[in-house]
Amino acid sequence: MNFDFSDDQKQLRDEARRFLTEKSPPKAVRAVIDGKEPYDRELWKGLADMGFLGVAIPEAYGGSGAGHLELCVIAEEMGRALAPVPFSSTVYLAAEALLLAGSEAQKQKWLPAIAQGHAVGTLALFEGAGNPSPKAIKLTASNGVLNGTKKPVADGAIADFAIVAARTASTGRDTDIALFLVDLTSEGVEAKALTSIDPSRNQAEISFKNVKAELLGAPNEGWSILSQVLDRAAVLVGFEQVGGSDRALEMGRDYALDRIAFGRQIGSFQAIKHMLADMYVSATLARSNCYYGAWALSTDAAELPEAAAAARISATQAFQHCSKNNIQVHGGMGFTWEFDCHLYYRRSNALAVGLGSLSYWEDQLIERMRKKNAA
Amino acid sequence: MNFDDTPQEAEFRAKARAWIAANAPREYEDELKKAALGRIQLKSANILEVAKAWQKKKADAGWAVPHWPKEYGGRGASPIERVIWQQEEGVFGKLGALFIIGHGMCGPTMMAFAREEHKLRYLPPLASGEHIWCQLFSEPAGGSDVAGLRTRAEKDGDDWVINGQKIWTSGAHHSDYGILITRTDPTVPKHKGLTMFFLDMKSPGVEVKPIKQANGQAEFNEVYFTDVRIPDHQRLGAVGDGWNVSLTTLMNERMAIGAGVATGFPELFDFVNNLTLEDGPAIENPAVRSKLANWAVRASGLRYTSFRSISALSKGERPGPENSIGKLVAGAMTQEVATYALDLQGASGVLNSPEDAEVAGKFQAMLLRSPATRVEGGTDEILRNIIAERVLGLPGDIRVDKDVPFNKIPTRGRA
Numbered sequence A: 001m002n003f004d005f006s007d008d009q010k011q012l013r014d015e016a017r018r019f020l021t022e023k024s025p026p027k028a029v030r031a032v033i034d035g036k037e038p039y040d041r042e043l044w045k046g047l048a049d050m051g052f053l054g055v056a057i058p059e060a061y062g063g064s065g066a067g068h069l070e071l072c073v074i075a076e077e078m079g080r081a082l083a084p085v086p087f088s089s090t091v092y093l094a095a096e097a098l099l100l101a102g103s104e105a106q107k108q109k110w111l112p113a114i115a116q117g118h119a120v121g122t123l124a125l126f127e128g129a130g131n132p133s134p135k136a137i138k139l140t141a142s143n144g145v146l147n148g149t150k151k152p153v154a155d156g157a158i159a160d161f162a163i164v165a166a167r168t169a170s171t172g173r174d175t176d177i178a179l180f181l182v183d184l185t186s187e188g189v190e191a192k193a194l195t196s197i198d199p200s201r202n203q204a205e206i207s208f209k210n211v212k213a214e215l216l217g218a219p220n221e222g223w224s225i226l227s228q229v230l231d232r233a234a235v236l237v238g239f240e241q242v243g244g245s246d247r248a249l250e251m252g253r254d255y256a257l258d259r260i261a262f263g264r265q266i267g268s269f270q271a272i273k274h275m276l277a278d279m280y281v282s283a284t285l286a287r288s289n290c291y292y293g294a295w296a297l298s299t300d301a302a303e304l305p306e307a308a309a310a311a312r313i314s315a316t317q318a319f320q321h322c323s324k325n326n327i328q329v330h331g332g333m334g335f336t337w338e339f340d341c342h343l344y345y346r347r348s349n350a351l352a353v354g355l356g357s358l359s360y361w362e363d364q365l366i367e368r369m370r371k372k373n374a375a
Numbered sequence B: 001m002n003f004d005d006t007p008q009e010a011e012f013r014a015k016a017r018a019w020i021a022a023n024a025p026r027e028y029e030d031e032l033k034k035a036a037l038g039r040i041q042l043k044s045a046n047i048l049e050v051a052k053a054w055q056k057k058k059a060d061a062g063w064a065v066p067h068w069p070k071e072y073g074g075r076g077a078s079p080i081e082r083v084i085w086q087q088e089e090g091v092f093g094k095l096g097a098l099f100i101i102g103h104g105m106c107g108p109t110m111m112a113f114a115r116e117e118h119k120l121r122y123l124p125p126l127a128s129g130e131h132i133w134c135q136l137f138s139e140p141a142g143g144s145d146v147a148g149l150r151t152r153a154e155k156d157g158d159d160w161v162i163n164g165q166k167i168w169t170s171g172a173h174h175s176d177y178g179i180l181i182t183r184t185d186p187t188v189p190k191h192k193g194l195t196m197f198f199l200d201m202k203s204p205g206v207e208v209k210p211i212k213q214a215n216g217q218a219e220f221n222e223v224y225f226t227d228v229r230i231p232d233h234q235r236l237g238a239v240g241d242g243w244n245v246s247l248t249t250l251m252n253e254r255m256a257i258g259a260g261v262a263t264g265f266p267e268l269f270d271f272v273n274n275l276t277l278e279d280g281p282a283i284e285n286p287a288v289r290s291k292l293a294n295w296a297v298r299a300s301g302l303r304y305t306s307f308r309s310i311s312a313l314s315k316g317e318r319p320g321p322e323n324s325i326g327k328l329v330a331g332a333m334t335q336e337v338a339t340y341a342l343d344l345q346g347a348s349g350v351l352n353s354p355e356d357a358e359v360a361g362k363f364q365a366m367l368l369r370s371p372a373t374r375v376e377g378g379t380d381e382i383l384r385n386i387i388a389e390r391v392l393g394l395p396g397d398i399r400v401d402k403d404v405p406f407n408k409i410p411t412r413g414r415a
């Protein structure tokens, strides 16, 4: 058994960590949070130059074609560094949708642009409160023209194109949903930035008024493609959450060693030690679940749906657990704007709902386990 | 990243599988499968005899404690081969519960500290299940704080004379030998005055009194020592070095207990899958699903964490303190799972006989046994300390008794 990343993959992780430590320090994250820029363009360009944006994009489409395990190790570092760039929307959602269902022309047009950092993409799925569900999609497509509003759309105000989930019929079946690829500079598109609990990542409302759009994939397979894209993204975002958990744990540990109260390092108080031990436990369980997800993703295994849901739940819990307790370990300092604790707290709670909430994935996991059991 | 065996591992697995297929006591397979935490019994036979017979059969074919050296009754298997053996032995491994302490803790301690002639004499019958061993560490005054023990050993000629009391000693009532830690010098700080021995449990002056446990069973005992004589050549390690010897035992204990601990989740999932509540199948209830999902990811997290350790073993790395999370997570989890399974059973959750209770009383047995999992082999709190100190590098607890002679340390909290 070799249930671990290879030495080359670990080397790539180190390389990504070095790069992001330098190019995405908390100062850079704060520049975006303070609203100076909607995302860190320089970092984005740097990621393209390093080849990180196209790591899972085949060479034929301008990527390096390394693969999804490589993307997982990079994702972990993106999460650890809280990189303020539209990486997940572009690379996990838009690029994966294109790879899964795009026409040759669509792939040729957009994938190289993604790999080179020239195009930001996103997935426009949600229409207000709620979880991924065909029923919740009201935006209509008829004769290749979209009408309706999506909100929130991650990175929607900075994206060049979007994959839009639209309703083509009202039979009440999953096959009513189709995906469309929309150039967001098209006539009739209007994007408005929204404020969010994590301003280091852009959120937007996008309205479509008689917007011409091209179909992505077969017209009746939109929902099925979307589910696959969400499963893949669940693993990849899981790695971002694992990276964030580890960093929050590390910050808490370092502070516990540094801060003195009652004449002792606070890390010598058992209440603090045990809190940090529990953070380690949840981060470790999440990492192991995500490794399994990575294996399933990289081998396109039949276990992917179940593995993805488990990775998603475990990683969401771990990042929320670690980031909130990191603040607790830091005491009053932890609640200052100046300390970085809240950056992780914000990101953990934003990631927790971005692909559908915890309860949604819990439901998915049990449904999938149940189906497997019945089979 | 893959789950495949290396060619050597595959070869070992094939051999183990073939031998088990041909030799395992299949007639008990169903009963063993159904056995839950805290209730491993056989209706049709005496479990002790079945367990001993299986162990003997393994020993004759060279499969007993495969990772021990050949001359001590093993087959010199590597750590990864040990894991493969356990995977293949599967449900029949449950028969080994009786030998865990001997094989997991006493044996390795003997191997590290006993004289060669003793190893050759005592280890093979321990491996083959002919002899059962127990671990005489805990005392009323020294459990988590093992070094707080008071059982005295005094030198008398070539012998040591032992007086005192041990407690919570699993299996002492059917043990042939035991490893015993004693205090040989009460005038020095507590970790310095300890000495380790092994002894014949049939020695005059050893008295074993079974303790009835909270779950009604009696696996552990009080053991009293009255002028028990142990020859000096049965000492393990130097006089005064018992603490270091005990660390070897405890390290092995965490590995033996931490590997493959049950979580109760597969049993719970099975149960819920077949349960109908007032408003339909339990598995369709959103609240039930949410609970299940939480435990599902803890169980899978543990499973894949152990796969990561196995991969490290496969590369020749040693298991480290991070393995403490196995028992920590699984212990708390079986308790929660059992509580919830009873909750789902409503009023009948209270029933406890295998005949009347749902699913043969599996969860009732688990409920009543699980508190022990969180205590034996290191409490949850001690395991958290280990993670905090040895994995995360946080400071050790403040030790007020560190430099105090043992006989000056207070014995009760309230005057």
Ligand SMILES: Cc1cc2nc3c(=O)[nH]c(=O)nc-3n(C[C@H](O)[C@H](O)[C@H](O)COP(=O)(O)OP(=O)(O)OC[C@H]3O[C@@H](n4cnc5c(N)ncnc54)[C@H](O)[C@@H]3O)c2cc1C
Binding pocket: A270, B101, B134, B135, B136, B137, B138, B139, B140, B142, B143, B144, B145, B167, B168, B169, B170, B171, B220, B372, B373, B375, B376, B377, B378, B379, B380, B381, B382, B385, B397
């Ligand atoms: C089923 C079972 C089988 C056993 N078998 C054996 C056996 O075969 N041989 C043997 O030698 N022993 C055996 N034990 C004993 C076991 O190792 C001890 O019970 C265990 O180490 C705890 O010690 P204690 O019972 O004295 O509890 P205590 O040490 O008195 O603990 C009481 C409470 O204080 C807490 N505590 C203690 N120290 C600390 C600390 N430093 N920080 C934070 N909290 C602390 C504990 O976590 C616990 O909650 C067995 C126990 C059980 C339940």
